[in-house]
Amino acid sequence: MTTTLQHALELTPEVLQAAADSKAWPFEEARKIVKRYEGRSFPETVIFETGYGPSGLPHIGTFGEVARTSMVRHAFRVITGDKVKTKLICFSDDMDGMRKIPDNVPNQDMLRAHLGKPLTRVPDPFSNEYPSFGAANNARLRAFLDRFGFDYEFASATDYYTSGRFDEVLLRAVERYDEIMAAMLPTLGEERQATYSPFLPVSPRTGRVLYVPMKHVDAQNGTITFDDEDGTEVTLPVTGGHVKMQWKPDFGMRWAALGIDFEMFGKDHGPNAALYDRICTILGGQPPEHFIYELFLDEQGQKISKSKGNGLTIDEWLTYAPTESLSLYMFQKPKAAKKLYFDVIPRAVDDYYAFLSAYPRQEWQNRLGNPVWHIHDGNPPDIDLPVPFALLLNLVSASNAHEKGVLWGFISRYAPGVTPQTHPELDRLTEYAIRYFDDFVKPAKTFRGPDEVERQALEALEAKLASLPEGADGEEIQSAALDVARGIERYQDHSKQSPSGGPGVSVAFFQMLYQVLLGQERGPRFGSFAALYGLTETRALIKKALKGELIAG
Template sequence: MTVRPEPADLSEEIVAAAKVSKAWPFEEARKIIARLERRGGKDEVLFETGYGPSGLPHIGTFGEVARTTMVRHAFRVLTDDKIPTRLLCFSDDMDGMRKVPENVPNQELLRENLGKPLTRVPDPFGTHDSFGAHNNARLRAFLDAFGFEYEFASATDYYLSGRFDQILIRVAERYQAIMDVMLPTLGEERQATYSPFLPISPATGRVLYVPMKDVNPSDGTITFDDEDGREVTLPVTGGRVKLQWKPDFGARWAALDVDFEMFGKDHLSNQPVYDRICKVLGGEPPEHFVYELFLDDKGEKISKSKGNGLTIDEWLTYASPESLSLFMFQKPKTAKRLYFDVIPRTVDEYFAHVAAFGRQDAAAQVNNPTWHIHSGAPPVINMPVSFALLLNLVSASNAETADVLWAYISRYAPGVTPAAAPELDRLVGYAIRYYEDFVRPKKVFRAPDELEREALAALDAKLATLPKDADAATIQDAILDVARGFERYLDPKRKGPDGGPGVSGLWFQALYQTLIGQDQGPRFGSFVALYGIDETRLLIEKALAGELVAVSAKQ
């Protein structure tokens, strides 16, 4: 996936449709346009994402950049790309390391450096100058690999280089006004020691959470007691101090004149604080977009330090980055489980949207997720086999290599080859890996009961009457015809072709449980067409003979 640095060539119809589209990136872009109109215009619009490198980058980090890129593209379309834009990915790498992440090596090394800025903590992986630098490099390598157009910014660099000196002096000058914002949000004990300034201890190098004995705005210094009890006076400039995280949000917005930043719902209660501090320091808060948090398989919030949920690398082991971008696009204000079982559905939804794009009018195209994922230029992809079908094919054929799967695919879709269909070839590899890691361990065949044995035998006989090249629709009709001969599988709430009862889902559940070893799957007729009629009849024979249950018992 490449995120285009400029909008694709746009037709008048697309631009007109974009102006009235209710897709959320356009809604956010319109807020930025209204902001510019209130301010009388601006030479450049700055989009920002924040990143806390206390642990390894996770999918939420990628999602923030991907979603912001979608809003940026929507803004450029609505403004005819006449206003320059920048995307700044800002790493808060000067934060003190408050706890040791559970998913990194050399835990003792990190414990010895608790409290120090992340860019002064040794790298437990031994590949970079610091833990912060290691995590920053991981983030940048990932974003670079997928073509995001962005600028990387390090808080350590900004503080040490003096780029924040002016705003830090302003914090000293307006110290009491900031305290008036912060103190009502704190408990009584915290109020007694709070300061927006966090000095870096000259003695230990740790970030200190200590009260200020004096803040002198005339010379830009603070005075406090160091960890050894000695009174120390430091300039607020030159990287000798940093700001507490809430004042840091507002101060950064004011210093850089940020126009748009999104953040997770866990920041929602603090947003008014960020905004007020930004205003105290003479800035105007950016437009915000608050997204819901991702949940793991247990419904708990994903945490970098815990390492729960999916990592970037894990998703990309089993599915494409485009599918990950689709997951980020869909319902960003709804809490969603981000775990392995969402991958197959998301993959197939992505290709369904790609296939639909070429058939849609302009109004539908600008609402199509792939238009936003690919910055207005979705690819043309013919995907004759779904990911769900491939997983079933791997399961039924016990395929361990792509060559085995391609033998079935080539028979099902003559002329389709790995060279002619690289996206499908990539999907084949994903399917094999996903099956081995997540489907096979849970695969349990159930022995058919007496009525199911009768129904399976009837299905076998019905399939024997079909031509070898019968298409999926013909096979599906035959499967339904068999089910209608058994009262158990009739559903009076559904209508059959003759107006009578339709077929219950119990029939297909029985087929999947006895023949595939799963509770459900895609249309069974499509699976048979791909796997083969003779091969499916052999599966039925094995199920009736108890061979599939026997294999399951040995695993």
């Protein structure tokens, strides 16, 4: 990301007006920040923040938070004419105690001996490459964010607590301890109220983060007194990394200490947002603007969890699709719950290229609502994609291709002049298509034989295709297939009308083609598929189905 928008986007009056009027959610959020400073000057730097808990491996939800916040940051820079400095802090709560061991990490027996310790004091269970579990997960997060080219400043809670970056506000928290408790206690159950403290001391004896009540809070000396795990009374300063704050007060403390202007978080934090704000205010800060997004769910509809390792990982998505498709998935409907598993990938890929194709033809008002404008910081690339990803998948399925050279044989015949050199993006997608098919489509393929009506329909379709010229395009082939279906009562849809005035064609006809010819429940537009695969090859596929060879194979 460049330091000035002028390098990527000319901020003409037309663009600025379109930004001011845009209903795209990043612009709506950006305008909240502008309104925040209405009637007064902007600070030297407007600060955006995202939070990450390195108790488990980074997952796509973590990436989504950074990507979405970056989109809001970019929208803010546009509507302010790029005249205000901004910064994105990616904050890792790596001083949090390890309360449970993630299911998806190695050396679990070793980790059990370190339960309760700050994540940056738990050994690296992966390879001993890093000084701690927290550091290892932080490195994974940073490597991924760097891979995407995000412009951010990484922040470690351990570093901030131990270096003194939070000391001023921590001392203020000691002074205003009673106010913080008055805010917190009504939110807790009776039993929890009796032992609650906003301060979590780190035991000088065991190194574990302690959830213990305070015996004394000394505002004058900035210390807290409590009983350690062995019953010994201990007094510690709240500064210097000896103490961290409970996670709810920690939100507000961090906002006050760092002057955060905008932070988004998941719906699970929504009920606590007002409490975070109140703590921030008590500690002398102005609460940031919020954006609460819906949660990501796995295939069973369960919330994605770092400790469970359910749902897609970042690397898994990028094994089967380009990065831009993942960014699109994050942009779309952030306030709607989304299932995040492998089935969503092909649609996300094709949607991305569809938006990209539409962009040059749009007026600025619509361009600024187009996801690709936000994905590419206002400068989407010019990419021609003659074959959609879903169609590539079905070409792999029908041709049994295991290398992209086979696919290119079909593609070059379908679109003369299109080669891996002229269309590198399409070449990249052929590799993704083969991987995705091998791992997800092929194992689930189930061919069935046709019944007598379907057999007659397939025979008629094969004969109809034989009458077409070899160079027939997708529209001609689709029309031929529709003509066949209209003549068969089972496939007539009387709720629709054909161009000739007769009944339309039921989707059941094309579902039958997918099931019998491709072994799948869904497929591409038949005419487009047959044009790409070839009439001769499609007729041969139909003949194999009629002979039962696809089931046998």
